[in-house]
Amino acid sequence: MTFKVKDHYFNKAKKDNFLARSVYKLEEIDKKFSIISKGDSIVDLGYHPGSWVQYCMLKVGEKGSVVGIDIKEVNETLGGKPNVSLFQKDIDTVESIADLGLSDKIDVLLSDMAPNTSGIKSLDQDRSLNLVEKVFELLPLFLKEDGNLVIKVFDGNGAQKFLKEKKSLFKEFHFLRPKSTRSVSKEFFVIGKNFRHDRV
Numbered sequence: 001m002t003f004k005v006k007d008h009y010f011n012k013a014k015k016d017n018f019l020a021r022s023v024y025k026l027e028e029i030d031k032k033f034s035i036i037s038k039g040d041s042i043v044d045l046g047y048h049p050g051s052w053v054q055y056c057m058l059k060v061g062e063k064g065s066v067v068g069i070d071i072k073e074v075n076e077t078l079g080g081k082p083n084v085s086l087f088q089k090d091i092d093t094v095e096s097i098a099d100l101g102l103s104d105k106i107d108v109l110l111s112d113m114a115p116n117t118s119g120i121k122s123l124d125q126d127r128s129l130n131l132v133e134k135v136f137e138l139l140p141l142f143l144k145e146d147g148n149l150v151i152k153v154f155d156g157n158g159a160q161k162f163l164k165e166k167k168s169l170f171k172e173f174h175f176l177r178p179k180s181t182r183s184v185s186k187e188f189f190v191i192g193k194n195f196r197h198d199r200v
């Protein structure tokens with residue numbers, strides 16, 4: 001069953017010319033919660049290989065912009081577009097929007113980051129939570145008032161408790177496990193709509 005699900009979305013991504021099957025997770029989230037609009041400025045953390053960047057480029061159009069960072073080498077197949085900038089960077093080295101070549105806060109912050117797994121469950125959960133905490137640390141520096149957030153979270157070791165404490169930062173706060181998520185995966189997505197700077 002797991003194999004069939006993987007096969008279906010993997011093949012669909014290939015057919016639709018997307019770089020990864022993860023695109024269908026973002027598509028489902030966006031269709032359900034209307035996260036991305038034409039003309040938006042977006043930062044995509046952990047973008048590689050880049051299916052979310054491809055999706056965002058189509059959605060925001062020529063007047064929008066997409067900045068992606070990843071610890072992996074820049075995926076040149078996505079290059080050459082005037083409204084896309086990609087950086088090879090570790091999120092832990094990012095402290096301001098200027099570090100990503102930006103001068104204004106953005107409309108949408110996305111994070112599909114996943115740590116390298118060690119196989120030791122508690123260590124992997126801690127690494128994952130560290131990434132989530134870092135994204136929330138950057139939120140007030142990156143997001144405009146009323147901006148939106150989509151972030152991947154791995155369940156376990158305090159993730160739910162941490163997220164409950166962050167709920168009031170947004171007007172709407174949703175949890176979703178997209179249909180294309182592999183059944184063995186512990187991941188889910190948090191969707192924050194309408195960021196409120198006065199709640200930080």
Ligand SMILES: C[S@@+](CC[C@H](N)C(=O)[O-])C[C@H]1O[C@@H](n2cnc3c(N)ncnc32)[C@H](O)[C@@H]1O
Binds near residue numbers: 071
């Ligand atoms: C599941 S993949 C993202 C797939 C992507 N959304 C797409 O649609 O093609 C997760 C990515 O997070 C990146 N990542 C993990 N830790 C990171 C960190 N500390 N800083 C930046 N990127 C990181 C990994 O290198 C990996 O490429």
